[in-house]
Amino acid sequence: MTAAFAPGARIRIRDDWPERRGPCHIRTPHYLRGREGVVQAVLGEFPNPEDLAFARPAPRRPLYHVLFEQPPIWAEGEAGDSLLVEIFEHWLEPATPAQEAA
Amino acid sequence: MSAPARPESVALLEKFVAALAARGLVTEQEIADRQASTDRASPEIGARMVARAWLDEGYRRLLLANGAAAAEQMGVSMAGAPPLGVLEDRPGLHHLVVCTLCSCYPRAVLGYPPHWYKSFEYRARAVREPRAVLAEWGTVLPPATQIRVVDSTADYRWMVLPMRPAGTEGWSEDQLTAIVTRDALVGVALPRLPVAAAAE
Numbered sequence: 373m374t375a376a377f378a379p380g381a382r383i384r385i386r387d388d389w390p391e392r393r394g395p396c397h398i399r400t401p402h403y404l405r406g407r408e409g410v411v412q413a414v415l416g417e418f419p420n421p422e423d424l425a426f427a428r429p430a431p432r433r434p435l436y437h438v439l440f441e442q443p444p445i446w447a448e449g450e451a452g453d454s455l456l457v458e459i460f461e462h463w464l465e466p467a468t469p470a471q472e473a474a
Numbered sequence: 475m476s477a478p479a480r481p482e483s484v485a486l487l488e489k490f491v492a493a494l495a496a497r498g499l500v501t502e503q504e505i506a507d508r509q510a511s512t513d514r515a516s517p518e519i520g521a522r523m524v525a526r527a528w529l530d531e532g533y534r535r536l537l538l539a540n541g542a543a544a545a546e547q548m549g550v551s552m553a554g555a556p557p558l559g560v561l562e563d564r565p566g567l568h569h570l571v572v573c574t575l576c577s578c579y580p581r582a583v584l585g586y587p588p589h590w591y592k593s594f595e596y597r598a599r600a601v602r603e604p605r606a607v608l609a610e611w612g613t614v615l616p617p618a619t620q621i622r623v624v625d626s627t628a629d630y631r632w633m634v635l636p637m638r639p640a641g642t643e644g645w646s647e648d649q650l651t652a653i654v655t656r657d658a659l660v661g662v663a664l665p666r667l668p669v670a671a672a673a674e
Contacts, residue, residue, distance in 0.1 A: 399627045415630060418628065449605065450620070453605075454621075454623070456569075
């Protein structure tokens with residue numbers, strides 16, 4: 373499995389809330405759901421923790437370091453402050469200008 | 475007088491280890507080695523890695539490119555440990571490490587995390603109001619410094635490579651290691667000169 377996003381790609385974290393549908397184990401912080409960021413680095417491939425936690429076969433998934441601007445996330449902090457977070461590929465979708473306009 | 479009864483937990487552990495060994499998953503020696511390296515792990519290892527990076531440009535590049543390889547060069551066994559990432563502070567940019575989900579921490583090179591690192595308060599506040607958290611720590615960043623909070627959510631463990639303080643020109647690796655505290659290695663503090671040295 374090769375990484376679908378390259379450093380510099382503008383992405384959005386899926387606005388998905390699996391914890392509302394039943395038992396799950398997810399590593400994507402709630403405060404980033406639906407937020408846009410920029411891929412800073414591809415960190416490699418790791419077994420999907422969402423399966424590992426339930427002792428299911430865990431396919432390896434690309435893991436990214438994604439950079440977010442801090443002020444719009446929390447409406448706090450100073451311009452230029454940022455958040456850098458590890459996010460698995462299946463939580464990313466491209467943030468295209470078309471989507472932004474829609 | 476009879477010997478005290480062996481706790482049931484010890485018998486269970488022995489059976490569990492025997493079962494792992496029988497399946498070829500782990501050996502007694504591997505467990506002993508891991509226990510030894512866990513016991514040895516302390517912030518001084520991370521501090522020495524930082525000091526060496528300040529003195530040796532080749533080591534600095536290795537540290538930033540592959541933290542685990544840089545740790546191995548310090549004699550740390552990273553077999554089975556999570557990958558180690560190192561984030562470099564620079565003028566205008568300061569890193570602060572937190573794990574909002576649990577307590578991920580670069581134990582291989584820093585040892586056990588301090589209690590506050592695992593507290594709900596630090597985990598909730600570091601990501602939301604890092605400037606207020608640093609202020610309470612007494613950590614004063616240079617003006618116009620941006621803060622980058624690193625939320626350690628998955629398979630990497632993150633350590634900070636702080637900036638070398640002014641006034642340490644000509645210092646040895648041992649001297650530099652001594653000013654890099656555990657707290658500086660996750661970004662809640664900055665390396666600071668001892669008062670006596672600063673006054674010289």
